[in-house]
Amino acid sequence: MMNRREVLQHVAALMGGAISAPALMGVLSGCSPKKPEAGWKPEFLTREQGALISDVVDIMIPRTDTPGAVEIGVPAFIDKMLKDVYGPDDQKRFMDGLAAFTARAQSEFGQAWSKLSTADRTKLIQQVHDEALKAEHADDKPDRSSRRPFILMTKELTLLGFFTSEPGATQVQQYVAVPGALHACIPLSQAGNGKAWAPESTARF
């Protein structure tokens, strides 16, 4: 498969070298979320909150035979999204929910989140998640995704950050930048390596 520079050269060749210097620079310099993770300092969350988010994210998408969400920088991504992408109302809903989640850990298990075993954490996340999901599915008013509580906001951002990352797109799924052809009805076994195709872009989900 062609690497990025080769793809660009290929494109430029097809166009008779018509890609302009500024356009090319913009593409080559990229503008991607920063690589993780060592020494990550949250900017929006406190250090303690950042640690909790890392714990939650790690349980939602752990390392298996492919990278997990923490090691590819999803906690930093979430912090950045909270800071730059979400407005005051969403930020407040997230922070209130985070506080309530922490309190619930304390009340259900009698100790702070940081002291809980992975099994207890997993149990709590699944429980809170399933309750929230049920409520969302019962919500038939428009734009329900814009009213998501803390746990589902965290899930949404974890999915977004992870599956649009290079490891998420190319190792967990498969991604071809320039397919070059369409084979619209073929056996799964002949569709690349048989994994799901990573979409080129995503609307709100």
Add this chain to the structure above:
Amino acid sequence: MNNDSYDAIVVGTGISGGWAAKELTEKGLKTLVLDRGRMVKHGEYPTATAAPWELPYGGRLTYEQQQRQLVQSRTGYTITQASKHWFVDDVDNPYVEEKRFDWMRGYQVGGRSITWGRQSYRWSPMDFESNAKDGVGVDWPIRYEDLAPWYDHVERFIGVSGALEGLPQLPDGQFLPPMEMNCVEQQFKTVLKEKFGRALTIGRTAHLTAPLSHNDSPQRATCQYRNMCIRGCPYGAYFSSNSSTLPSAERTGNMTLRPDSIVHEIVYDAKKGRASGVRVLDANTGEEFEFSAKIIFLCASTFGSTHIMLNSVSERFPEGFGNDSGELGCNIMDHHLSVGANARVEGFDDMYYFGRRPNGIYIPRYRNIGADKRDYLRGFGYQGGASRTNWTSLMGDTALGAELKEKAGKPGPWYIGLGGFGEMLPRHENRVTLDRSRKDKYGLPVLSFNAAIGENEFRMRKDMANDAAEMLEACGYRDVKPFDNEGGVGLGIHEMGTARMGKDPKTSVLNRWNQVHACQNVFVTDGSCMASSACQNPSLTYMALTARAVDHAVSELKRMNI
């Protein structure tokens, strides 16, 4: 000839303006082409090759960015980090919504031809006859036969991929090979034919599925199936002004392209009874210019052209340029949409696809045709498609952890969706006016919209949801869910009608050649000229009308008639 005088002026470089520029310059006219937006040369598409991980914020806008495009975001799919730069800043480009109105705009050279949906359908004989037959609006002053050769002309030049179907309500064209349907779509097509006698075809789309039949666009290569079209295509694989018509105009040596030029007035010469030129505001410097020409083509988009005409008042035209009829700004039409159904498809688990097809399937209109009679006029077509779900569907799944990852790695179940595009009738009261009390940052008065869909459209929408659900159920698909989300008029981004063509100057603004009835050296060939909306995507028709109007204009010019 001095520097400010030309044979022709074209206002706008989108779908229609690009065509006017190409045809006029190829016929030898020295042509000034003006666009209010910045220059975009073919290839200058900053995000065109960005992988998902190269877009900041997972592709979403920052809060600050969102605040500047709240109206443009209403589509739900256009305003992302990959494509937001092709849509206007709503803060800098305000308008008034007496009723909700969704005005989607792209102010740059190429206009919305960079971001258009590329679906390219001919209108049928029925579509040009329906106003007369139903007594709605005004009769079209032309018929299908008048436009057919011009459809041929534009299809050959831009390249339209599609399948020949022989349907009277959706005439075939000069097609490049059709794109393929996936396994589920093929099955759906078969069942639809058997159980309903309805046709289903692959979308007819302005993509090169094979080389063009001419050598006039060496910058255009075939489709690479990336489905990143909305970012601009570095391969030039779909038609845009930037990739197609403007390079041709440029090569003639007859085009002077001036971006950042806001045309705000047509200058009327009362002595000669004709337009002498246009007044232009430089978007960067605020300087005023006046350019003159023998003929003027207004192709600034439906409301862009109407805005200029409403703002061009003189003793002769106190109510706006060419507005003797009082119809300028009236009869706003769009396609009403966001109504249909979707369903889950069982089976086909071992089937998939390769390549991201930038196209869907199309069910041509079948209502109110032949013996079919409904409790509303006209009809609708469906656009849709089938695909297997990806990770985004896991948002609603209880799986977390390793199970979630595993599910994300496997193609999800098949889903199929159909969304209707319905014809909207022209009604005088659906109108846009100039609000002289409010000004934009250039000091120009802003437009004010008052339009809504009516009883006919509401009745049609019931069919649009029910029929879709019925067809999906008949195929044995599961979890069939009809939907009907009424948005604002404009959300179809197929706005038209505000300077309609007609036979009678008392009830229309333009004649059968897109000439302003009352000022024959001004032509308007964008969507504003439409006397009805049909239910097909309209851009191909604008192209054909533009090429036809240029041909007429130049021959009239040669005969010294204008």
